[in-house]
Amino acid sequence: MTSRGIQQQNVGSVFKQPTPTATAGSSFATASISLKQATSSPFQFNSTQNSYPQLCKVVLARRLKNMMLLTSFAAFLTLFLAVLDPKELPGSLFNFLEVALFTPMALLGAIPVFVLRKKTLTTALPTRLTVFSRLKLLSHPSSLPIFLAYYTGAAPLFLAYVWCAHQVSTDPRLGVMFLHKGRDAWQLNERRIYLTLLHLSIAFVNSVQHIAWHRSKVEFDSDAKLAIPDRLRSRATLRLPALLRNVGIINVAFFISYVTLRRTILRVLVINFAGKWARPALYSLVKRNDAISLSLPLRALASSFLTMTVWEVAHLCFDVYATQQMVVSQFAPKPNQCLISGLRAEDSYFQHFAYLELSVLSLTDAARRKSIFTEIGKEGAMTGAWNDISREALKLVGTELLRANGKGNVPNPSTALSPSTVQATPSKLISGSPIKNENVFRPAKKTFIDSLLSAPSSASTTPKPAAASSAISASSSITTSRVPSIFQTSQTSAVSASVATTPGKLAGSAKSTPLEARILQKIPKAWRTSVILEIFAPNTALIVGRCVARRREVVWAVEGISNMICASLSEDAYGVAQRDIPKVLEAFVLYLFALEEAAKGIVETSQEKDATTSALETIMGPVEGALKDGVRAILTEFSPYFDAFAFPPRIAAKLQLLLDWG
Numbered sequence: 001m002t003s004r005g006i007q008q009q010n011v012g013s014v015f016k017q018p019t020p021t022a023t024a025g026s027s028f029a030t031a032s033i034s035l036k037q038a039t040s041s042p043f044q045f046n047s048t049q050n051s052y053p054q055l056c057k058v059v060l061a062r063r064l065k066n067m068m069l070l071t072s073f074a075a076f077l078t079l080f081l082a083v084l085d086p087k088e089l090p091g092s093l094f095n096f097l098e099v100a101l102f103t104p105m106a107l108l109g110a111i112p113v114f115v116l117r118k119k120t121l122t123t124a125l126p127t128r129l130t131v132f133s134r135l136k137l138l139s140h141p142s143s144l145p146i147f148l149a150y151y152t153g154a155a156p157l158f159l160a161y162v163w164c165a166h167q168v169s170t171d172p173r174l175g176v177m178f179l180h181k182g183r184d185a186w187q188l189n190e191r192r193i194y195l196t197l198l199h200l201s202i203a204f205v206n207s208v209q210h211i212a213w214h215r216s217k218v219e220f221d222s223d224a225k226l227a228i229p230d231r232l233r234s235r236a237t238l239r240l241p242a243l244l245r246n247v248g249i250i251n252v253a254f255f256i257s258y259v260t261l262r263r264t265i266l267r268v269l270v271i272n273f274a275g276k277w278a279r280p281a282l283y284s285l286v287k288r289n290d291a292i293s294l295s296l297p298l299r300a301l302a303s304s305f306l307t308m309t310v311w312e313v314a315h316l317c318f319d320v321y322a323t324q325q326m327v328v329s330q331f332a333p334k335p336n337q338c339l340i341s342g343l344r345a346e347d348s349y350f351q352h353f354a355y356l357e358l359s360v361l362s363l364t365d366a367a368r369r370k371s372i373f374t375e376i377g378k379e380g381a382m383t384g385a386w387n388d389i390s391r392e393a394l395k396l397v398g399t400e401l402l403r404a405n406g407k408g409n410v411p412n413p414s415t416a417l418s419p420s421t422v423q424a425t426p427s428k429l430i431s432g433s434p435i436k437n438e439n440v441f442r443p444a445k446k447t448f449i450d451s452l453l454s455a456p457s458s459a460s461t462t463p464k465p466a467a468a469s470s471a472i473s474a475s476s477s478i479t480t481s482r483v484p485s486i487f488q489t490s491q492t493s494a495v496s497a498s499v500a501t502t503p504g505k506l507a508g509s510a511k512s513t514p515l516e517a518r519i520l521q522k523i524p525k526a527w528r529t530s531v532i533l534e535i536f537a538p539n540t541a542l543i544v545g546r547c548v549a550r551r552r553e554v555v556w557a558v559e560g561i562s563n564m565i566c567a568s569l570s571e572d573a574y575g576v577a578q579r580d581i582p583k584v585l586e587a588f589v590l591y592l593f594a595l596e597e598a599a600k601g602i603v604e605t606s607q608e609k610d611a612t613t614s615a616l617e618t619i620m621g622p623v624e625g626a627l628k629d630g631v632r633a634i635l636t637e638f639s640p641y642f643d644a645f646a647f648p649p650r651i652a653a654k655l656q657l658l659l660d661w662g
Contacts, residue, residue, distance in 0.1 A: 050332045050333060050334050050337045050338040050341055051338070051341055052328070052329060052332075052338050052339065052341045052342030052345060052350060052353075052354055053341075053342065053345050053347060053350040055328040055329070055331065055332065055338065056326065056328060056342075056350050056353055058328075059326050059328055060321075060322070063321045063324075066321070067114070067317045067318070067321055068107070070232075070313070070317050071107060071110050071310065071313050071314055071317055072103060072104075072107050074309065074310065074313040075103050075106040075107050075109075075110070075306075075310050075313075076099060076100065076103045076106075078106075078305065078306050078309045078310060079099050079102060079103060079106055079160065079161065079164060079306055080095065080096070080099045081302075081305075082161055082302040082303060082305060082306040083095065083099065083161065083164050083165045083168050083169070083302070085168065085169050088168075088169065088170070092168060095167075095168045098164060098167045098168050099164060099168075101164075101167075102160045102163060102164040102167075103160075105156050105159060105160040105163075106156065106157055106160040106161075106306070106310060107310075108153075108156040109153040109154065109155075109156045109157035109160070109307065109310055109311070110153065110310050110311065110313070110314040111153070112148075112149040112150070112152045112153040113149060113150075113153055113311055113314040113315065113318075114314060114318065115149065116145065116146060116149035116210075117215075117216065117314075117315070117318045117322075119145065120145070120146075120216040121216060121218060121322070121349065122216055122217050122218075122349075123217065123218060123219075123220075123348050123349050123352065124217070124348075124549070125217070125542060125545055125546060125549055126214040126217070126542065129538040129539055129542050129543065130514075130535070130536060130537065130538055130539065131212045131213070131534060131535045131536075131539075132515070132519070132535050132536050133514065134211060134212050134214065135208070135211070135212055137211055138208065138211060143207070143211055146207050146210050146211060147203075147204070147207045149207075150203040150204075150206050150207045150210070150311075151200070151203045151207075153203070153311065154199045154200070154202060154203040154307060157199070157306060157307045157310060158195065158196070158199045158303065158307070160306075161302070161303045161306055161307075162174045162192075162195070162303075165299075172299075173189065173191055173295075174189070174191055174192055174195070174299070175189055175192065191296050191299070194258065194296060194300065195299065195300060195303055197254075197258070198250075198251075198254050198300050198303070198304060199303070199304070199307060201250065201254050202250060202304055202307055202308065205246075205250060206308070206311060215315065218318075218319060218322050218323055218349075219319075219323065220323045220352050220356070220552045221323070221552075222552075222622065224323055224324065224325050224356060224552075225325055225356075225360065228320060228321070228324055231320045231324070232316065232317075232320055235316055235319065235320065236316060239312060239316060243308060243309065243312050246308065247301070247304055247305050247308055248301075250304060250308075251297065251300055251301050251304055254300075255297060255300075259292065323352075325353070325356050325357070325360065326353055326357070327357055327360065327361070328353075328357070329342065329354075329357060330368075335368065335371070336368075336371060336372055336375050336385040336389075337385070339354060339357065339358065339389070340385065340388045340389060340392070342354025342357070343355065343358070343388075343389065343392040343393070344392060348550070348553075351553060352552065352553055355393075355396075355552075355553045355556040355557050355560065356552075356556050358389065358393075358556060358557065358560035359555075359556035359557075359559040359560045359563075361560075362559065362560040362561075362563035362564045362567070363559070363563050366567070366571065369564060369567050369571055370571050371385075372385045372386050372389065372564070373385075373386055373568060373571060373572040373573065373574065373576055373577060374573060374574065376574065376576070384576055386564070386576050386577055387576065389560075389561075389564075390561060390577075390580050390584070393557040393558075393560065393561045394561075394583070394584065394587050396550065396553060396554060396557050397554060397557065397558070397587050397588070397591055398587065399550075400548065400549075400550055400551075400554050400591065401587075401590060401591045401594045403546075403547060403548075403549060404547050404548065404591070404594040404595055404597075404598040405594050405597070405598070517536075519536055520532075520533075520536040520537060523536075540606070540608060540611045540612050540615045541615050541618075541619060543602065543606075543612075543615075544602060544612070544615040544616055544619045544620055545619050547595075547598045547602070547620065548595070548619060548620055548623050551619065551620070551622065551623045554623055554626070555622055555623060555626040558588065558626045558627055558630045559626060559630065561584060561630070562584075562629070562630030562631075562633050562634055563633075564577060565577050565578075565580070565581060565584065565634050565637075566633050566634060566637045569637055569638065578638075581634060581638065581645060582645050582646065582647060584634070585631060585634060585635075585645075585647070585651070585655060586647060586648070586651050588627045588630055588631050589627075589631065589651050589654045589655060590651070591627060592624060592627050592628070592654070593654070595620060595623060595624055595627075596624075598620075599616050599620060602616065603616070628658055631655065631658050632658055632659065635655065635658070635659045636659075
């Protein structure tokens, strides 16, 4: 591919320490209805006006209907399969009316899950890198609503199964009491006890999984632009095997535990707690073990499948409908200002929708592009819609650049010291006196401590550890104090700190090793299965994801800005976008440099090279691909006008490389 040379110029960085944008947890209105239905009729505005988050909440509230309908349909099918009695075929195939009567009760079991997801919704990555470390949150008060939601949802699902089974089966034997014909007395039904304890265990396991696997987070995947049925189908295909596996594991583990501990717990219950009035009702429990039968494990498997399927469908619908794209700014009185308010929203959840909409309209809506270019403020093009949109997009890119340089941590702009700042230090001090190249330090007079330290080792006895450490620290502090503070480097402080390190501090640092790391070290490598590594080893995807925590927003911002700039060649009548081409290209290239350095550092410090490389390709690769595609698109579109642009040498070399080789 033939291309013209990129002109070089020594200019500073385009990033002047942008202020990081908050990535805290998000608030969510209610959920779910399709985008087509949500936008089929005009919005009724009261106080929302041009507020993008308020319009998003209107759409999300209208989506509640479809979410409930889908969950109800899944509950109906699952309940029909759960109460299907093979002994009563073919009559049990026509129990649609009975199942429909108890479907609303099964739906009540999903409502606490919806409420929980709404209250705890977030787009931020978990702060703890291992599953074991997140299990420590079980004792935190914030985990109480999670347990309450699942236990509250398990009750109506269990009752819906038991009552529906009583209606469609002749003798399900699932009541609380049953009449013992031999003793002519009412006995406590062990089958009901077994199913009750099983559902309590299912609620506990799902609560732990919700905390350990951070299910409160919603993720805007690359399929956010697809239709809702396609997204539901693809995600359901991925989650179905895991659902079936979890149902089987829970039932097998609970059956083994129940059979093993049944006799011991029953003996303690009968001897210590059951009075004379309760012991006659426990006769059947003592004499016979109803758990060892064929029908009860099948009933347990069916009821657990109902409970976990309804919950999983609720999670699936929430994840899809809560991240489905929406185009709402067009319904505002001032669409462009509404979109800008979404880009500036304090809640990163609504910023996702705004950047996604920017990416979509920049590629498909020519009228909106022209309106953005032509909407100029009273003070000129510097206050127009394009200027505000490009500023917010570049601010996001700059924030993520700082995050990549900090390996996942955004430094404080007021205190962060960048390399460009160090290189740009003037040749004079703040006071105005020039820096001399000669040796300005005069030898200090020899002190008494210097005499002691310079004495021959043969003439001195071995000092005590405490005295030696205090003498070394005193000597290092005196030596360091002779150098002015502005010339003291980090290496000097690091050396003095390492010299002053005592054996006690080394022991303290060894104790500070995380517990999960110490447990993993004691496990032989042959026993470190994928499950063990998932629980105790740091998640590689989280380590990489911290460097590009807002990668989806960055990808959509880069796509939106690059598409708008390419379209500006024929649609921008005032040339407001061409001004920003050097700034945009420099920002993209600097972010590419930061990502390459971050990826190199992650690979060097990682112990699992293959897993780290795969995570980099999956998580960081789309960001790099979007940046390169954006740069190539702009350079290709404006190739006849390269002489009008000037870049720093390093930026120009990278641009030429991307243009020539991609």
